Amino acid sequence: xxxxxxxxxxxxxxxxxxxxxxxxxxxxxxxxxxxxxxxxxxxxxxxxxxxxxxxxxxxxxxxxxxxxxxxxxxxxxxxxxxxxxxxxxxxxxxxxxxxxxxxxxxxxxxxxxxxxxxxxxxxxxxxxxxxxxxxxxxxxxxxxxxxxxxxxxxxxxxxxxxxxxxxxxxxxxxxxxxxxxxxxxxxxxxxxx
Amino acid sequence: xxxxxxxxxxxxxxxxxxxxxxxxxxxxxxxxxxxxxxxxxxxxxxxxxxxxxxxxxxxxxxxxxxxxxxxxxxxxxxxxxxxxxxxxxxxxxxxxxxxxxxxxxxxxxxxxxxxxxxxxxxxxxxxxxxxxxxxxxxxxxxxxxxxxxxxxxxxxxxxxxxxxxxxxxxxxxxxxxxxxxxxxxxxxxxxxxxxxxxxxxxxxxxxxxxxxxxxxxxxxxxxxxxxxxxxxxxxxxxxxxxxxxxxxxxxxxxxxxxxxxxxxxxxxxxxxxxxxxxxxxxxxxxxxxxxxxxxxxxxxxxxxxxxxxxxxxxxxxxxxxxxxxxxxxxxxxxxxxxxxxxxxxxxxxxxxxxxxxxxxxxxxxxxxxxxxxxxxxxxxxxxxxxxxxxxxxxxxxxxxxxxxxxxxxxxxxxxxxxxxxxxxxxxxxxxxxxxxxxxxxxxxxxxxxxxxxxxxxxxxxxxxxxxxxxxxxxxxxxxxxxxxxxxxxxxxxxxxxxxxxxxxxxxxxxxxxxxxxxxxxxxxxxxxxxxxxxxxxxxxxxxxxxxxxxxxxxxxxxxxxxxxxxxxxxxxxxxxxxxxxxxxxxxxxxxxxxxxxxxxxxxxxxxxxxxxxxxxxxxxxxxxxxxxxxxxxxxxxxxxxxxxxxxxxxxxxxxxxxxxxxxxxxxxxxxxxxxxxxxxxxxxxxxxxxxxxxxxxxxxxxxxxxxxxxxxxxxxxxxxxxxxxxxxxxxxxxxxxxxxxxxxxxxxxxxxxxxxxxxxxxxx
Numbered sequence: 001x002x003x004x005x006x007x008x009x010x011x012x013x014x015x016x017x018x019x020x021x022x023x024x025x026x027x028x029x030x031x032x033x034x035x036x037x038x039x040x041x042x043x044x045x046x047x048x049x050x051x052x053x054x055x056x057x058x059x060x061x062x063x064x065x066x067x068x069x070x071x072x073x074x075x076x077x078x079x080x081x082x083x084x085x086x087x088x089x090x091x092x093x094x095x096x097x098x099x100x101x102x103x104x105x106x107x108x109x110x111x112x113x114x115x116x117x118x119x120x121x122x123x124x125x126x127x128x129x130x131x132x133x134x135x136x137x138x139x140x141x142x143x144x145x146x147x148x149x150x151x152x153x154x155x156x157x158x159x160x161x162x163x164x165x166x167x168x169x170x171x172x173x174x175x176x177x178x179x180x181x182x183x184x185x186x187x188x189x190x191x192x193x
Numbered sequence: 194x195x196x197x198x199x200x201x202x203x204x205x206x207x208x209x210x211x212x213x214x215x216x217x218x219x220x221x222x223x224x225x226x227x228x229x230x231x232x233x234x235x236x237x238x239x240x241x242x243x244x245x246x247x248x249x250x251x252x253x254x255x256x257x258x259x260x261x262x263x264x265x266x267x268x269x270x271x272x273x274x275x276x277x278x279x280x281x282x283x284x285x286x287x288x289x290x291x292x293x294x295x296x297x298x299x300x301x302x303x304x305x306x307x308x309x310x311x312x313x314x315x316x317x318x319x320x321x322x323x324x325x326x327x328x329x330x331x332x333x334x335x336x337x338x339x340x341x342x343x344x345x346x347x348x349x350x351x352x353x354x355x356x357x358x359x360x361x362x363x364x365x366x367x368x369x370x371x372x373x374x375x376x377x378x379x380x381x382x383x384x385x386x387x388x389x390x391x392x393x394x395x396x397x398x399x400x401x402x403x404x405x406x407x408x409x410x411x412x413x414x415x416x417x418x419x420x421x422x423x424x425x426x427x428x429x430x431x432x433x434x435x436x437x438x439x440x441x442x443x444x445x446x447x448x449x450x451x452x453x454x455x456x457x458x459x460x461x462x463x464x465x466x467x468x469x470x471x472x473x474x475x476x477x478x479x480x481x482x483x484x485x486x487x488x489x490x491x492x493x494x495x496x497x498x499x500x501x502x503x504x505x506x507x508x509x510x511x512x513x514x515x516x517x518x519x520x521x522x523x524x525x526x527x528x529x530x531x532x533x534x535x536x537x538x539x540x541x542x543x544x545x546x547x548x549x550x551x552x553x554x555x556x557x558x559x560x561x562x563x564x565x566x567x568x569x570x571x572x573x574x575x576x577x578x579x580x581x582x583x584x585x586x587x588x589x590x591x592x593x594x595x596x597x598x599x600x601x602x603x604x605x606x607x608x609x610x611x612x613x614x615x616x617x618x619x620x621x622x623x624x625x626x627x628x629x630x631x632x633x634x635x636x637x638x639x640x641x642x643x644x645x646x647x648x649x650x651x652x653x654x655x656x657x658x659x660x661x662x663x664x665x666x667x668x669x670x671x672x673x674x675x676x677x678x679x680x681x682x683x684x685x686x687x688x689x690x691x692x693x694x695x696x697x698x699x700x701x702x703x704x705x706x707x708x709x710x711x712x713x714x715x716x717x718x719x720x721x722x723x724x725x726x727x728x729x730x731x732x733x734x735x736x737x738x739x740x741x742x743x744x745x746x747x748x749x750x751x752x753x754x755x756x757x758x759x760x761x762x763x764x765x766x767x768x769x770x771x772x773x774x775x776x777x778x779x780x781x782x783x784x785x786x787x788x789x790x791x792x793x794x795x796x797x798x799x800x801x802x803x804x805x806x807x808x809x810x811x812x813x814x815x816x817x818x819x820x821x822x823x824x825x826x827x828x829x830x831x832x833x834x835x836x837x838x839x840x841x842x843x844x845x846x847x848x849x850x851x852x853x854x855x856x857x858x859x860x861x862x863x864x865x866x867x868x869x870x871x872x873x874x875x876x877x878x879x880x881x882x883x884x885x886x887x888x889x890x891x892x893x894x895x896x897x898x899x900x901x902x903x904x905x906x907x908x909x910x911x912x913x914x915x916x917x918x919x920x921x922x923x924x925x926x927x928x929x930x931x932x933x934x935x936x937x938x939x940x941x942x943x944x945x946x947x948x949x950x951x952x953x954x955x956x957x
Binding site: 066067068069115116169171181182 | 491492493494496497500508509559560561562563564565604605607608610611612613614618653655657658659661706708710715717723724775776777778779780781782
């Protein structure tokens with residue numbers, strides 16, 4: 001019994017010695033200034049490049065350089081105005097590029113999506129305008145991704161195309177919108193002439 | 194016999210042996226006759242002294258001398274179950290005794306406290322419970338963890354207290370404002386977690402083992418405690434305690450709540466010395482938990498949120514698992530306490546208390562680019578507290594004066610997260626000075642107190658372009674209280690308490706900037722509108738709360754009851770108001786900004802215990818609360834709905850089974866009729882109203898049925914208690930207004946819980 005007690009008291013003395021050590025550490029506080037957060041996951045810019053067969057490409061861009069809050073995001077259409085001007089009865093190859101332009105040089109986020117293609121899915125919802133959108137790429141599981149698509153424009157008209165990037169780790173089925181959350185949701189104006 | 198620590202007899206103490214009661218006579222003696230041999234619980238209660246309870250084994254004639262320790266906390270309370278009335282503080286307090294807590298074993302602290310009328314919980318799923326006292330929570334409530342104010346990241350609505358409830362042998366809730374003694378954090382009330390006294394034992398070595406298993410979630414919990422005296426001297430006592438808990442996904446009636454598991458591992462140890470004049474205690478505890486957040490509650494923009502709400506059930510349901518994946522929280526909280534006290538002749542008792550705490554909170558999100566292993570939020574909070582008080586205790590008056598100093602430092606590990614933090618780094622120094630004086634006159638107990646505090650807050654925030662700015666704030670604020678208790682007779686007293694307390698806004702209320710996954714809401718602090726950093730501080734006002742509470746307490750042989758009514762008027766109440774919606778590359782989000790208004794909270798609590806026969810007891814609880822934004826003529830969000838609970842319990846001895854009981858209770862939670870207007874997430878970008886809104890209507894009323902049965906078996910000198918409880922027996926499908934997961938999923942379905950408790954002692 002006495003050896004047990006010796007063990008207990010030895011253990012206890014160690015225990016309380018360590019508590020004092022912790023206390024000393026707690027009292028030490030650092031007065032250094034913090035470093036600003038390096039926003040790693042920010043996407044500032046989404047660009048859709050629409051290339052007609054044998055023609056000049058058209059781009060439409062959504063840009064929010066200062067992230068959430070601050071200045072309002074802006075839409076930039078290479079054809080000028082506030083809509084992308086597409087030609088009727090024309091087929092376009094559309095590619096999506098994503099950038100983090102708050103970094104210098106700008107970071108290419110498209111690569112991140114390509115690497116995790118089996119977790120991501122772009123969903124396209126045309127409204128008003130007569131556009132058919134078909135996937136042109138697939139992930140390792142044979143499911144669509146949407147970084148490259150084919151846009152087939154019909155008759156003249158105006159409308160919008162909503163582009164949503166769904167993040168679906170472990171749950172992707174290829175159906176839109178499917179499970180998961182939206183990492184990007186941008187709506188562009190289009191005008192088919 | 195019952196005596197005090199100096200050996201003087203204490204006449205008139207209430208002595209209970211299991212359910213039989215008597216009082217000590219003029220010489221302090223008491224006697225129980227014609228008892229059966231076996232294990233009993235002996236407890237002694239006396240005004241102004243610490244409640245004493247022990248397990249004893251009786252054979253033939255047995256004599257026991259009990260030395261009661263003076264109640265130094267001055268917060269002795271009426272137990273809702275108690276028969277005798279204790280006195281002390283002129284404020285409304287309700288306690289959960291060790292017996293009450295046994296029925297809560299395995300539950301988190303916040304969930305356990307729901308057993309008290311007027312206390313509810315703000316939930317973020319089945320395992321995260323934030324206590325709410327009379328409608329107030331977070332930085333408006335103080336938790337005293339073994340005498341030390343708990344300093345974690347209380348501001349977060351998904352941040353539960355980092356405390357293992359198994360350390361407590363008693364939990365007391367002070368429902369009135371106690372800002373005078375404890376400072377600004379205590380405007381809404383205080384939760385006092387008391388471990389059993391290190392001294393006052395009848396044994397030189399003992400311990401306790403608790404285990405529990407819950408069918409829903411497959412939760413298993415084991416908690417053990419060992420305590421004793423050092424052989425060299427009876428004046429030295431020690432205790433070691435630890436808890437391990439693991440739960441998997443909880444289940445509703447119809448589906449698994451995927452990713453709601455919990456893992457927890459806690460330790461504590463203490464060493465104490467006590468003689469007639471002085472005492473010393475060193476206490477250290479370590480709380481470590483990992484909690485999964487319902488996977489389906491992690492949504493993106495308002496469209497995602499709309500889809501999640503409309504689907505009626507979570508979009509992510511997997512088979513049951515013990516795995517905890519992202520989103521999840523990992524929390525560690527280490528605490529060290531050193532307390533010294535010295536009696537000074539003809540002056541009183543001087544107490545010095547140091548508390549050091551380190552809180553580390555990491556939150557993990559669903560992230561892109563292989564960043565799931567990196568926390569999305571990583572905060573370290575260091576706190577040092579020093580309290581010095583001088584108590585005096587005379588027959589006709591008693592009181593305390595004291596000073597307090599706190600130094601806190603919050604550090605964000607943004608290098609680890611790669612995300613802008615929700616609240617900035619800060620350093621806070623505060624100090625306060627207070628006095629409380631009580632006087633006894635015939636049937637009256639009168640109390641008055643005052644406090645002055647100073648706070649210096651240094652914030653280290655970044656502008657949107659990542660320039661560091663260091664705004665500093667200096668706050669001076671005062672609090673005061675008066676209270677009176679009138680003893681109508683031996684079995685009834687009425688007390689009334691008025692507390693005026695002021696609180697400077699918390700850093701989170703000043704500088705929050707961030708997105709709440711789960712509500713598609715961006716929150717911005719008072720100093721941070723639209724992500725800008727204001728420099729003008731004149732807009733910031735102290736929150737001033739005036740709370741008046743009156744309680745009638747009855748403690749008769751047939752009926753014990755508490756009736757409380759209260760009104761709390763809060764000027765410059767800090768709250769979140771929806772001001773806008775914001776288009777980001779991720780779609781639309783609602784924007785909520787902290788603002789200040791005048792709020793009025795009022796309500797009533799009732800708890801009743803009616804001994805219908807010697808063996809049959811009725812229990813009733815009721816609470817009503819009304820919250821109002823007076824200035825803006827609006828309701829307040831997350832005010833607990835009306836609850837009513839009725840219960841019956843039958844207790845008897847069945848042969849060798851002591852304290853056999855069977856009981857049932859039926860809680861009814863009504864619909865919150867004063868809920869904010871509902872705005873569907875998809876309509877948020879078009880919302881132009883002035884009112885605070887909610888994204889889903891308040892859930893309908895629900896009624897649950899709970900049952901419990903148990904008994905004690907004598908095992909040699911000790912006793913083993915076994916109990917079996919069934920909760921939500923009808924497997925009712927319901928949603929709870931106070932649970933933030935109600936937008937996505939039902940609440941938990943039927944569960945059975947088996948609990949074992951074994952106490953052992955030796956007298957060597």
